[in-house]
Amino acid sequence: MNTLLRPLQRAATALLMILAMQSTAQAAGNDAISSHSATVNGVTLHYLQAGKGGESPIVLLHGYAETSHMWRPLMLQLADRHVVIAPDLRGAGSSSKPEGGYDKKTLAQDIHALVKSLSYPKVKIVGHDIGLMVAYAYAAQYPDEVESIVLMDAFLPGVGDWTKVWLLRDLWHFHFYGETPLKLVDGRERTYFEHFWNDFAADRTHSISEADRQFYAAEYAKPGGMRAGFEYFKNFEQDAKDFAGFAQTKLQMPMLVLSGEKAGGQFLIDQGRLVATNVEGVIIKGSGHWLMEEAPDQTIPALVKFLDK
Template identity: 85%
Template sequence: MNPVLRSFQHAALALLAVFALQSTAQAAGKPGIQEHTANVNGVSLHYLQAGQGKREPVILLHGYAETSHMWRPLMPQLADRHVVIAPDLRGAGQSSKPDSGYDKKTLAQDIHALVQSLGYRKVKIVGHDIGLMVAYAYAAQYPDEVQSIVLMDAFLPGVGDWTHVWLLRDLWHFHFYGETPLKLVDGRERIYFEHFWNDFAADRNHSIPEADRQFYASEYARPGGMRAGFEYFKNFEQDAKDFAGFAQTPLHMPMLVLSGEKAGGQFLIDQGKLVDTHVQGVIIKGSGHWLMEEAPEQTMPALVAFLNR
């Protein structure tokens, strides 16, 4: 081979190698979803974080039978404009599981303490299921520190005619706590959760994916996990009293309510209008309770558009 040509090829290969190394380094340095732990308000909270945006941080709060893991598909879609934080609530996932503090007012204080510890004052907050109750309790306690709020399919205890909500058809599990229930679900966590994942979905075959079911069952099987989960429901009586009081002072920040056509439907939207003066309601067509998993093509664009406004 011509020596000049050989030298040119070697130089080209060397240049390509440099470009490849730079691309690899950039990919490795690209911010993804990171895991952290913070000790706040007397508890240890595990949380996911992504993004470096300059707008208000977005706080994502999960519901029962799930953890912060549920938000992983959404977080990258918001991370270009916001810091996105998804905690495991007190009692769930890798967060600590104390004996008390499972009323939603206290759970919201946990999240507020986390936000303050990270140096943020004003946030946008999103909650699904139990998480929407925590999101509302956060906004009600710290209204000047919430830019906007999203409530996703469940209900607000103590607000309006709340005892007739669709999800209350399974009232038994709100009283399912104590020694005997804990013994019944020990080692059978997945059997218990299958009821929620299947029966609260519009189609049980198009609900929580199998890999996620395995993950959530193992997370709640951590020591104290099921007991803590039962406490979320055990505290509804106190939540109803707290929320009835909160509702006496309406919120004024923009509120988006997403409700499954085959689940909460119009009910949660009407509840939202009882507690906030600036409500946008969207029915997620064909979906049951698990909006993120059953109808991501409707749910995630609605969330991104509202939070990026």
Template identity: 70%
Template sequence: MGIINRIARRLAAALLLAAALQPAAQAADSAPQRRSISANGIELSYLEAGQGAGTPVVLLHGYTETSHMWVPLMKRLGERRVVLAPDLPGAGGSAIPAGGYDKKTLAQDIHAMVRALGYRKVRLVGHDIGLMVAYAYAAQYPDEVENITLMDAFLPGVGDWQKVWLLRDKWHFNFYGDTPEQLVQGRERIYFEHFWNDFAADPAHAMPEADRRLYAAAYARPGRMRAGFEYFHAFPRDAEDFAGFAKTPLAMPMLVVTGEKASGTFLIDQARLVATNVQGVVIRNAGHWLMEEAPADTMAALTQFVDAPSPQ
């Protein structure tokens, strides 16, 4: 009986240890994983997390950032669904195409990635340049998008788009080519500080220092700054494309999240020119960098909308 009791105690201890370790293992499993896939002739790098029967959500980053910006949100959304956060072509770990930086083409690249991964319907979230890609995706494939979120920037070619707050110093729209690239080489962080600081409500509480170092290093890699400049160089083409898209308003639910000290209600008003079912949320005391300046309020709004039941 003594031996049997010792074995029973050891077995019970092992079971307790396994139970204690299970949350840690689950946390490790939920951490976003870096992957890559060839889609539309381009090698795309992306983060993947989550599981569940919910429709996958695709998160699209903006300029001066990469898919890294979405890591905190991925952990929350991944409780019900697969979460995908690609690096846009030209950014992060994705390949640098020779052309195709207009948002219509970038959306086609992301759509090809989604289909290559075996998904059809998705939910979309885009910030800054990413919101333009998200809108172009929904406009081209409306039957494949259950809902869409646009986060603080603007839609080229829609309404009085040249008067948006972010364009008060739009010199960088025309800052591309050999000379700008040479001027910025080795000074990428100095250039990005303009965006991170001037587009924030409070520069001291905007982009964290670790992220500033990470993004500056990512864009300092060969060819990355030139690709980033091309996102802006393509705006005249985007304006033409978006004006055409707007003629057929989107019907799926749309959430617009903006910073009070940045886009304010401008993007919400634009969205109502291109979609029929728009909700608007203005995050108080926040600037352009919503995920960094107001993470709690921003992620609460995004999670509630993305996780909402599918429209019947």
């Protein structure tokens, strides 16, 4: 009997050691990412920060139905060579939620003021979804202060034939704001967001994790969170006017465009080539809109490779 038990005991001991190592690594990763806030451009922005090194700092901008939290896995991959900053946009997460200022030009000015408060003269900038619109507005307004830019799965209002995207199946939520929509989603934030997390994914069972769904629903349920989120879409018409003007001067810095095969596909890559001269486009195979969660094995290496150049 002892002869049979010893291999089982050794296997159990080995498993416990592996679990302990994973727990330690996860704890170390969490400790490596610190939480901060800064009052800039008339708002208080919460942001996550990690890393060190002499390479240009990297700014990561989240999209709708998420917060800076989405970038945690990527931050740890970049932190050995870069300072990495992941803010909650005005209106999201733990950042303040004023009545106005949700056009992407102003949101970019918030982020620029944050970067300047941290004394960084030049950055690399990455944006997903609404965040890509802010990233583009940042690069268009401060081109000499952006070393490179990444746009991840959504679209640029006002650029090319953008209304084909704007007027498709998601027309309802682009215009879903005001008193009645706010009453409809009050206390039902997760039900509302399930539409995005499920229907924008290639496979709803391989999208945003359960833990993250709970986290994001609670973040947007904070006072003013849903109203502020709706403002991102309410400002698309102003964004279109601003971006049409920005596009008259093409960006010169390197641009990487990542787009989900089952979501934006080629469309965002084509838009990128309308606004920039040096564009690398990559379609993430088999992925829907949530590139970081649906296809981390393709998305994170592509980002690290580009940002480490």
